[in-house]
Amino acid sequence: MLMSQLRTVTIYIVLATGTLAALTLALGTAWGFLSLVIIAVLVASLVYLALKAEGARIELAELHRLRAAYDQLDEQAKLIIRTDLELHRSQEELDRRLVSLMSLHRLGRHLQVSLRPEEVFSKLDGATVMNFGFSKGLLGMCASLEDLRAMDWRSLIRFTEPEANQIKAHLVDSGLLKQILSRPAPAMLQAVSTIDQAQRKLLELLGVPMAVVAGVIPHTGPVGCLLLGAERVGSDTETKVDEELVSILTNQLAVAVENSALYEKTWTTQQELERKVQERTRELEKANDELVRLNKAKSDFVSAVSHELRTPLAAIKGYAALLGSGQFGALAKPQGERIAKIEKHSDLLGQLINNLLDIARIESGRVTMERRPIPVKEFVATIEDVVHPQMDAKHLRYVVDVDGITQLVGDSQHLQRVFVNLLSNAIKYTPERGTIRLTLTQEASSVLASVTDTGCGIAPEELPKLFQEFYRANDPVNQQIRGTGLGLALVKRIVEAHHGRISVESQKGKGSTFSVSLPAE
């Protein structure tokens, strides 16, 4: 700028000097005209140069403006950089938080599958520590607050065993561990600001200028101690965020410890329950085996005794028949009556023994049921032949409905005993002029045969015991009707030996229905 001004002044001086010289020349010589021309040229030059100088001045002013704008732009660039720097810092912080939260999420998923509290303490890994902005980490587990020396490091991130043991000794000896485990909030230790000697020593042992220490304190289960060390000290905001994140982390660990402790407890209980169930099952199996053995012994005994009873019974019956026939002389009327009673009771006893023997045989598996087609028509007719006299005696109405079923499958003789037995019972308990109904119904893969009467019925509490051996309903009607208490037990054994089922439905005073379901094939 200074140079430009100097140049302009010089031009003006040269022009002024030229003009003065020209005027002097014009006045002093006869070359007046020529001098005037020179003066004119000089004046024109002067005007031109003045105009030129003005242009230069305007350009200079423009240059000044441009320079100012340029400087303004540079200032704006500074502002942009500083704003951008702030944005970068925010983005970096957000990224760090995002990565930390993702790490927390990932760790959370890993912790969820921890089945034992001990596992939780070994789940802290290097990636999580790094993503939290730390470079080193230690996580220890202590089964009880009573014995802190028993604390065991479970996760060592960039620490060796001896280093970790040294840190543990310091934590215990200085009382820092007790402090850490007595409050859930994390504590930030910084070499530059910490005045506590124990904390300074801890930082030295950790080999970092900054560390966060926090307790993992669940409501139940073992407690823990978390130490995270960073190589550089962050800003206040970063430090605050670190504390928050560590707090979330320790809470997450504590919850995982509680959950796993609960799971472990549930698991242990379940295992104990399972063990008890197995033990009880074994006991029951043993008892059942014993029962089976005893039942077999009973059957064998009954079988043996029955056999032994049959021979003398046959002799008694034979001799009673001889006495009754009068071969040994005519009998007085009372004598004849007594002998008739002997014969009658002997028959009953014989029937009882036969039933007992049959039950024993079926239970022992010595009797095999034949599986042959049985024409229903003949089968029903045979049964009717047997029970018809009794029905007639009581003027009972007998209705048979076979529903188009033409055959049964099984052992004809044994099945006849089943239905004769059921019909005989029905006859016994049905008052005169009542109705007895035998119906057959086809079911999916079986035939259901039912004997229904209009008799006195059975009390509900008696029904479950009805098929037990020697059981007779405690009923005034039943007291008057003679029976061994083995008929229905035998029927049940025969039906089950056919892989069938027997059931009863009854209503007191209205009658009963005994249903036998037999496989159709």
Next chain:
Amino acid sequence: MPEAITATVGWSERSEALLAGKEAAESALRKLSSLKPKLAIVFGSSWFNQPQLLQGIRSVLGQLPLVGQSTAGEIVSRGPISHSCVVLLIASDVLTCSVGLGERVDRAPREAGQQAAYAAVRQFRGGARVGCLLFGEGLVTSYADVVRGIQEILGTSFLIAGGMAGDDLQFAQTYQYFNHRVLSQAVVGVLLGGSIQMGVGIEHGFAPISRPRRITRAHANILYELDQQPAASVYEEYFGPDVVQRMRTDGSTRQGIAYPLGIQPETTDYWLLRNVVSFGEDGSLSCSGEILEGSWLQLMIGNKKLALEAASKAAQQAMQSLNRVGCVLVFDSATRRKLLGFEHAAREIACIREAVGPSTPLVGCYTYGEQAPCSNTTAHERMAVQTGSVLVVALGT
């Protein structure tokens, strides 16, 4: 018919170094099926115990030639990952390769470069030499000398590309892997040749923002004066005294790496980027690469859009000379990861993947410097190492 170059990638994010190395190597080897690998390239987080990491890898790969380095983050097809180990295995009948190591780059960078190149050349058997992949110490400021040393052996126009090791932005120590050794202050080179092609693309996408200033005094990587003013004062002018003061006291220039210095040599219109590594007591700035006195310097700023465009462009450049691509290596500046942030860093890799093909095996790492010839400048002999760039190296036929 097998591919001319078959490459497989395995990686592990386990925290135990030995297991991570083993898992990554096993995964890559399994995918290679019955093919026999010729070369392993490894990128590992500096967070790992390095010898254990390499021990894990070697336990699987045996005596296979192995090169690699620690990183400021690893890259696989799905995007950037951290605290992991990545193994690339290359099998090929048409590839010839040899590896070389140069040590003490901090003391004698040029000699280290020569040493690495010479060792590789001596072992190279058969076929034409195509290019050299370079892995080196990331905290050294005289990397251009290393490259010069290599060029003295391989020729000034020989294609050399690679990245400088990182250490997760700790700026404390970086590592280089050479066969069974873990080293620092070293340079590792792989000489590639045979009937293969090596495509390279490098871009940055940063734009100048500050007023241009003349570099009035500089030596090697030290920038003393800009417009005859102490260089640090100019830096302070833009970042503000608080930030610079924090950088000085922390000894960390992490905040500044998102704004590299752009140097424009007289004869070019291309910006070479440099990071400020540290502040000198005399107001000088120590930079990540050589500073050319007399050049113009401007502070650079990036944005996500330009950065993503640059990544696509670099990938396209790398693919130009190839008919068939076997694998792709990405050396991406740690600066860019910081600039792009969590979400866009993943998009950047997606852009590259899109350009090279989704099924192409892709590995890479975030680096402290990228080295490749810049097509737009004639000064690449001197200034071929820079920061803030994304370098894509494609190997194929």
